[in-house]
Amino acid sequence: MTVHIGAKAGDIAPTVLLPGDPYRARWAAETFLENPRLVNEVRGMLGYTGTWQGHPVTIHGSGMGMPSISIYANELIRDYGAQTLIRVGSAGAMQERVKIRDVVLAQTATTLSTPSRGIFREINFAPSADFGLLAAAHRVATAKGIATHVGNIYSSDVFYDERPDLNEIMARHGVLCVEMEAAELYNLCARHGVRGLAVLTISDHLITHEALPASDRQSSFGEMIEIALGAAFS
Ligand SMILES: O=P(O)(O)O[C@H]1O[C@H](CO)[C@@H](O)[C@H]1O
Numbered sequence: 553m554t555v556h557i558g559a560k561a562g563d564i565a566p567t568v569l570l571p572g573d574p575y576r577a578r579w580a581a582e583t584f585l586e587n588p589r590l591v592n593e594v595r596g597m598l599g600y601t602g603t604w605q606g607h608p609v610t611i612h613g614s615g616m617g618m619p620s621i622s623i624y625a626n627e628l629i630r631d632y633g634a635q636t637l638i639r640v641g642s643a644g645a646m647q648e649r650v651k652i653r654d655v656v657l658a659q660t661a662t663t664l665s666t667p668s669r670g671i672f673r674e675i676n677f678a679p680s681a682d683f684g685l686l687a688a689a690h691r692v693a694t695a696k697g698i699a700t701h702v703g704n705i706y707s708s709d710v711f712y713d714e715r716p717d718l719n720e721i722m723a724r725h726g727v728l729c730v731e732m733e734a735a736e737l738y739n740l741c742a743r744h745g746v747r748g749l750a751v752l753t754i755s756d757h758l759i760t761h762e763a764l765p766a767s768d769r770q771s772s773f774g775e776m777i778e779i780a781l782g783a784a785f786s
């Protein structure tokens with residue numbers, strides 16, 4: 553057990569999927585895993601472990617924002633030995649060609665700052681996905697006929713942004729979408745030498761202002777879960 557995860561040693565699989573929403577963790581575990589069992593509910597941050605095609609998998613909420621995912625990713629890696637961490641999250645599209653419900657594979661994550669800034673100081677570290685996982689996710693998606701966008705995303709500290717000029721600059725530099733956790737996940741995976749990837753589904757559109765309801769964000773993003781699971785065990 554750790555401060556934030558009540559699972560016993562051995563209850564967490566080496567492969568962990570990390571949705572921001574703990575209820576998406578429950579939905580994904582009940583929908584995609586065989587024999588899912590609840591292994592954590594400290595602070596309501598639900599975590600389930602089961603198997604997928606015979607492979608042990610944990611699906612655990614990360615909470616919203618980089619400080620929150622930092623807590624869970626640190627404990628999962630350092631205390632439970634997680635080796636592969638795949639964020640499965642929602643995101644807001646920043647390009648017209650990226651549509652609602654499209655899937656984005658985050659090759660890199662641009663930020664203004666992350667919880668790791670205190671370590672990196674003058675270094676503009678480039679948070680990047682594990683290439684093997686990224687390539688596998690692209691192969692799995694292509695084989696399933698799911699079109700994906702692959703590229704740079706924006707990991708923001710805020711959902712309600714008072715700086716529209718930042719979005720304009722990001723969009724002009726080809727950034728595909730905005731979310732709130734991937735950059736710090738990539739920083740931590742690099743630091744600890746484990747594999748990290750973010751697979752995202754577009755839930756909002758910053759240009760058209762379309763937005764999916766909370767119920768869809770919780771329990772209708774199956775394609776990204778299938779891509780994440782397929783990539784983890786390719
Ligand atoms: O749907 P999740 O995975 O929580 O991801 C996105 O949704 C939350 C904001 O609504 C942030 O956590 C953002 O990154």
Ligand SMILES: O=c1cc[nH]c(=O)[nH]1
Nearest residue numbers: 642643644731732756
């Ligand atoms: O961080 C996020 C997540 C979904 N949609 C957004 O606009 N921002």
